Amino acid sequence: MHEVIWHGRGGQGVVVAAHVLAEAAYLEGFKGVTSAPTFGPERRGAPLTASTRIADNPIRTFSQIELADITVVLDDSLFGVVDILGKVKKGGMVIINTAKPAETFNIPAGFNLATVDAANVSLKQHLIKEGAPVVNTPMLGAFAKAAGMVSLENLEKALRSKLSREAIFKNFAAVKAAYEVTITREKRNS
Template identity: 35%
Template sequence: MFFIGWLVIIKNQKGKSWIKLVESKEIIEIFFHGRGGQTAITASQLLAEMAYEKGFIDTIAIPIIGAERRGAPIMAFTKISEKKQIRTYDSVKEPDYMIIFDTSLLDIPRIKDTIKEGVIIIANSPIPIDTTDFPDNVKIYIVDATGICIKREFMHSSGPILNIPMLGAFGKVTGYYDLEIMEKVLKKEFGEKKVEKNMIVATDAYESVKEV
């Protein structure tokens, strides 16, 4: 579905626009919304690693760094590409997927505005999220990542480690990687000892993520 013709409108400085047919959307773009301490930035990095492990030829993880504090809104992006080299460093404006670690962020208008038509959202929520004023064709999946972390005691000093269950859910929804790939990457990143617990929460999320 990402290799069909795609219309991109490029605006120039004075607001005049021209329309250009870009051959295909070969680079898949993922937008992470989280709060400081929810491990969203690590998630963007791990996702790049898992996609690469699965055979995507190029990936880039882009954290947006400002003056972060625990609880402050955090943005990060990952771009993954199966065939084409990724040559951009700019931020993602029309994501294919959005991973939302904290649905209270959607109460902030400038964050809600980043939801674009046709995007697939994976949100950390035990209940369906409020889609009032959402653009058209937005597909929503939910997973109770916080609940899974609490149940499995998967916490760090300031709260649940949400990135692992969110990435488990993302793998299930997209099929870009499976639990086996996740285990391989996490082993490399965090060592043999910690993998088991990581995989328990990843599996819980992988199995429980659902479309609403």
């Protein structure tokens, strides 16, 4: 089973991202998928998480994920605010939306690391929502590049069930563009 934690701030669309990933993974042939928000009320701008589980067989566990195999960070200002690395398995993967160089985050060499400037990707696609570039859908492209498991084709199908026709076009363009520009760094065993 692959366990994914999404970190973001209220309004950035972590819940939708977690859901679209589950949907795409199901289309990919994984029989067990779940996605869940942080349980309880949410506030705009406040740090929050969502989660996706992906497995070959139907999922029987619905408790909160303690340590993720893959964590996706939609907002790099969350480093230092929440314990992001403390919730990733040793040897797991960290995918960060950032305009900064990857080294900035001092992610230990034992983790797989991927970075992408998702906000810049969305600006180029004119994918703006409520005055801010959309970051959740490009991070799905980054996920497909860095973690595999889901194809771009199935991400597009999954977006279709969530968005209007015009929104699908722009969001999928951002998914593809982010996929192209995601930079990955493989873990090293020290």
